[in-house]
Amino acid sequence: MQEPSERGSRASRVGVFVCHCGTNIAGTVDVCRLVEYAGTLPGVALAREYKYMCSDPGQELIQQEIREHGLDRVVVAACSPCLHEKTFRTATAKGGLNAYHFQMVNIREHDSWVHEDKDAALEKAKDLVRAAVRRVRLHQALETKRASINPDVLVVGGGIAGIHAALTLANAGKHVYLVEREPTIGGHMAKFDKTFPTLDCAACILTPKMTAVKAHPNITLWTLSEVTRVEGYVGNYQVNVTRKPRYVLEDLCVGCLECIEACVYQQAKVLDEFNLGLGKRKPIYIPFPQAVPLLVVIDPETCIEFKSHKCKKTCVEICGERNAIDFEQQDRTETIEVGTIILGTGFKVFDARRIPYYGYGTYPNVYTSLELERLVNASGPTGGEVVLRDGRTPKSVGIIHCVGSRDAHTNRYCSRVCCMYSLKLAHLIKEKTEADVYNFYIDMRTPGKGFEEFYNRVAEEGLKLVRGKVADVYPEGNGDGRLVLQVEDTLLGMVRKVPVDMVVLSVGLEAQADAQEVRRMFNITCAGEGFFLERHPKLAPVNTFTDGIFLAGCCQSPKDIPDTVAQAGAAAAEALALIDAGSIEMEPNTAYVLEEVCSGCKTCIPMCPYSAISFLEDKKKAEINEVLCKGCGTCVAACPSGSIRQNLFEDEEIFEEIEGVLTYA
Amino acid sequence: MPDGNHGPFEPRIVAFFCNWCTYLASDLAGTSRMKYAPNTRVVRVMCSGRVDPQFVLDAFARGADGVLIGGCHPGDCHYQEGNYKMLRRFHLLKRLLAQMGIEDERCRLEWISAAEADKLKAAVNDMVEKVRALGPLHLAIPKEEFAEEEVAVS
Ligand SMILES: Cc1cc2nc3c(=O)[nH]c(=O)nc-3n(C[C@H](O)[C@H](O)[C@H](O)COP(=O)(O)OP(=O)(O)OC[C@H]3O[C@@H](n4cnc5c(N)ncnc54)[C@H](O)[C@@H]3O)c2cc1C
Ligand code: FES
Numbered sequence: 077m078q079e080p081s082e083r084g085s086r087a088s089r090v091g092v093f094v095c096h097c098g099t100n101i102a103g104t105v106d107v108c109r110l111v112e113y114a115g116t117l118p119g120v121a122l123a124r125e126y127k128y129m130c131s132d133p134g135q136e137l138i139q140q141e142i143r144e145h146g147l148d149r150v151v152v153a154a155c156s157p158c159l160h161e162k163t164f165r166t167a168t169a170k171g172g173l174n175a176y177h178f179q180m181v182n183i184r185e186h187d188s189w190v191h192e193d194k195d196a197a198l199e200k201a202k203d204l205v206r207a208a209v210r211r212v213r214l215h216q217a218l219e220t221k222r223a224s225i226n227p228d229v230l231v232v233g234g235g236i237a238g239i240h241a242a243l244t245l246a247n248a249g250k251h252v253y254l255v256e257r258e259p260t261i262g263g264h265m266a267k268f269d270k271t272f273p274t275l276d277c278a279a280c281i282l283t284p285k286m287t288a289v290k291a292h293p294n295i296t297l298w299t300l301s302e303v304t305r306v307e308g309y310v311g312n313y314q315v316n317v318t319r320k321p322r323y324v325l326e327d328l329c330v331g332c333l334e335c336i337e338a339c340v341y342q343q344a345k346v347l348d349e350f351n352l353g354l355g356k357r358k359p360i361y362i363p364f365p366q367a368v369p370l371l372v373v374i375d376p377e378t379c380i381e382f383k384s385h386k387c388k389k390t391c392v393e394i395c396g397e398r399n400a401i402d403f404e405q406q407d408r409t410e411t412i413e414v415g416t417i418i419l420g421t422g423f424k425v426f427d428a429r430r431i432p433y434y435g436y437g438t439y440p441n442v443y444t445s446l447e448l449e450r451l452v453n454a455s456g457p458t459g460g461e462v463v464l465r466d467g468r469t470p471k472s473v474g475i476i477h478c479v480g481s482r483d484a485h486t487n488r489y490c491s492r493v494c495c496m497y498s499l500k501l502a503h504l505i506k507e508k509t510e511a512d513v514y515n516f517y518i519d520m521r522t523p524g525k526g527f528e529e530f531y532n533r534v535a536e537e538g539l540k541l542v543r544g545k546v547a548d549v550y551p552e553g554n555g556d557g558r559l560v561l562q563v564e565d566t567l568l569g570m571v572r573k574v575p576v577d578m579v580v581l582s583v584g585l586e587a588q589a590d591a592q593e594v595r596r597m598f599n600i601t602c603a604g605e606g607f608f609l610e611r612h613p614k615l616a617p618v619n620t621f622t623d624g625i626f627l628a629g630c631c632q633s634p635k636d637i638p639d640t641v642a643q644a645g646a647a648a649a650e651a652l653a654l655i656d657a658g659s660i661e662m663e664p665n666t667a668y669v670l671e672e673v674c675s676g677c678k679t680c681i682p683m684c685p686y687s688a689i690s691f692l693e694d695k696k697k698a699e700i701n702e703v704l705c706k707g708c709g710t711c712v713a714a715c716p717s718g719s720i721r722q723n724l725f726e727d728e729e730i731f732e733e734i735e736g737v738l739t740y741a
Numbered sequence: 742m743p744d745g746n747h748g749p750f751e752p753r754i755v756a757f758f759c760n761w762c763t764y765l766a767s768d769l770a771g772t773s774r775m776k777y778a779p780n781t782r783v784v785r786v787m788c789s790g791r792v793d794p795q796f797v798l799d800a801f802a803r804g805a806d807g808v809l810i811g812g813c814h815p816g817d818c819h820y821q822e823g824n825y826k827m828l829r830r831f832h833l834l835k836r837l838l839a840q841m842g843i844e845d846e847r848c849r850l851e852w853i854s855a856a857e858a859d860k861l862k863a864a865v866n867d868m869v870e871k872v873r874a875l876g877p878l879h880l881a882i883p884k885e886e887f888a889e890e891e892v893a894v895s
Binding site for chain 1: 753755761765767774775777779782785786787790791792794796799800803804805816817819820821823826830854855
């Protein structure tokens with residue numbers, strides 16, 4: 077271990093600034109005693125306290141004290157450095173010091189908020205302050221580096237979130253790559269007929285935006301595509317996008333759909349994914365009439381030509397000179413460079429089979445809410461008629477709320493949209509069938525603009541509301557195919573058995589099945605429930621912990637369309653802010669090699685996941701490329717001769733910190 | 742740190758947390774106002790891969806009763822594989838510590854993601870309990886020599 081004295085002297089005019097954070101810190105940690113103690117530490121020239129150190133006067137105070145008292149280092153004991161390290165570095169720099177002659181102590185998140193014993197909390201704060209003072213005395217002046225921002229943006233997922241973000245950016249003149257894995261954009265919203273609370277037609281508000289995406293000169297739209305590799309860092313990401321074959325050439329197909337008509341399959345026989353299996357399609361098809369791009373797609377699993385190579389290929393025949401069909405098409409990989417990325421990969425609905433006693437998959441007349449969205453949809457498999465699988469119109473319908481939400485056995489969280497869409501479906505079913513509709517709810521959750529009004533309106537239409545969690549769904553004994561819902565009506569205080577023709581399960585919203593893989597690829601985090609984690613729940617709701625990567629829509633948490641669109645706009649604005657700034661400050665925490673000490677053992681070379689370390693054959697020394705280094709410090713810890721060092725995390729700074737927390741006061 | 746000479750024994754635990762997962766889990770425990778034992782002192786590093794075995798030895802030499810290392814789950818390291826590098830080193834380090842007579846429970850590695858505040862709380866509390874049961878660390882060799890040993894090890 078190298079003694080600090082070997083690397084220049086310790087600074088001796090440290091200023092310690094302790095924040096009360098109102099009562100957040102001062103309510104638990106005795107700030108006066110902490111300040112008094114800090115003032116006695118070796119090297120400390122002055123210690124001050126202030127109610128809100130991050131406020132303007134607080135920052136002014138730091139600057140003023142630096143100038144008046146000739147401070148050479150600054151320690152601020154306040155909240156987490158993740159919140160205000162930047163603020164105080166700036167204040168330190170404004171006071172005339174190097175921004176990195178600063179160290180932050182976390183006495184809020186790591187102390188006052190998590191401990192009740194005031195004496196113990198004060199002791200902890202003293203230890204942490206002492207360690208920081210010892211550390212900061214060794215801090216070196218560093219230069220802030222900046223990375224330039226490539227103005228192109230990648231948007232992943234073409235639901236309403238991705239569509240809105242892409243259009244906002246494109247309208248601001250930025251080039252956007254929109255990558256969607258399905259054959260069409262639109263996401264879940266494209267499946268709905270009407271949207272709560274206004275009941276406006278989903279297609280009428282969504283399809284103009286979908287076609288605008290296709291037509292926009294600034295948007296490159298890739299459907300049937302997925303991101304397969306992400307490298308680089310904020311401002312400079314290299315991304316591979318794998319484009320799966322459509323077997324139809326996008327620039328030659330004119331969307332006349334004649335080939336679908338001509339297919340050797342006279343009848344549509346394949347279960348249609350877009351309609352969740354409630355309808356049929358041919359092996360050559362379009363997902364739905366307003367699909368964007370409006371291009372046919374061939375499903376190699378069911379197309380005879382792919383299975384036997386003996387098809388008459390009537391589709392190719394009718395396409396004729398356009399020659400748009402290509403059975404030989406293969407996966408292609410495009411490599412693009414972008415500066416920022418917005419993830420709008422959405423959600424999946426809860427798998428209703430996980431609650432066996434509701435009978436989904438067992439009783440044909442149990443449906444999920446998403447299936448109902450297709451049934452009520454004018455362009456759906458039944459042309460908008462609500463009918464049972466045998467073609468009968470239901471006379472009574474039971475909608476069960478909170479399926480896969482607010483339940484310790486499935487998901488604890490509330491999916492936020494189910495009460496509202498259940499009311500919407502109740503209204504639509506009533507409108508179309510005049511059936512008796514029962515809504516079984518735990519609590520009716522309608523917080524949102526116009527939501528409570530919508531609830532009242534639907535309730536007044538004669539909806540039967542039953543407060544209680546349905547415990548069982550079973551066929552009626554007399555064999556007429558009806559299903560009985562057994563529920564404890566908590567308002568009447570009795571168990572009820574309600575027979576209905578159709579059961580609708582209001583399934584909750586879950587993270588995508590591949591959310592973990594996706595977040596690994598983009599180097600971001602998932603919260604406990606599997607949704608992508610935002611940088612801060614309140615103040616950075618669309619940012620992630622990886623700079624330049626933003627979140628929009630249901631991939632971050634369940635939400636309705638208005639909130640999704642608002643978030644997508646916010647994510648676009650965050651990306652624009654980076655692009656227009658042109659560059660971003662980078663943490664100068666890179667590693668470097670002390671050439672004189674390096675023994676050329678090459679231990680470090682395989683340590684680096686970014687290939688930032690190379691071996692100089694002529695000198696027999698290792699060298700670190702500062703641009704490629706991301707500052708993890710793994711090579712620093714691995715170097716047997718101690719010749720690799722890390723800015724901001726120098727060995728002796730860390731040793732000072734360790735010894736600092738352990739020294740008795 | 743609580744002074745071992747006054748009152749009942751309070752373990753002194755130095756924690757090395759990576760910036761992207763376990764440090765953030767600690768922050769989240771704070772914002773969620775969870776309560777846990779006040780015996781840890783966190784030293785922030787960018788990645789668990791930065792934790793040099795010397796840091797751990799130094800902590801023990803300077804009077805720590807336990808050392809807790811926290812990083813991202815395998816496969817989740819912000820720098821791809823720093824935590825795997827740490828894990829390899831950790832196994833070697835454990836053997837060294839055992840030879841020095843430092844009990845297994847005194848040095849612990851935990852994978853705690855940014856969302857797992859409750860896991861952080863549980864890990865800290867559990868470690869404090871276990872180390873409290875072990876009592877203060879009495880190194881077989883005097884601390885001064887131990888510190889020199891450390892230089893030899895590096
Ligand atoms: C039954 C039901 C009814 C609803 N009714 C209403 C309503 O009436 N009003 C309302 O405001 N809200 C309603 N909602 C909520 C609404 O669906 C969501 O707010 C909205 O769809 C969220 O949009 P999104 O873009 O975030 O996600 P999604 O709509 O899920 O879109 C995500 C898109 O990303 C694509 N994708 C996913 N992963 C990848 C990947 N790795 N690579 C490339 N592409 C990917 C998907 O294919 C999809 O196209 C309802 C929800 C349900 C379940
Ligand atoms: S960043 Fe957390 S272990 Fe590497």
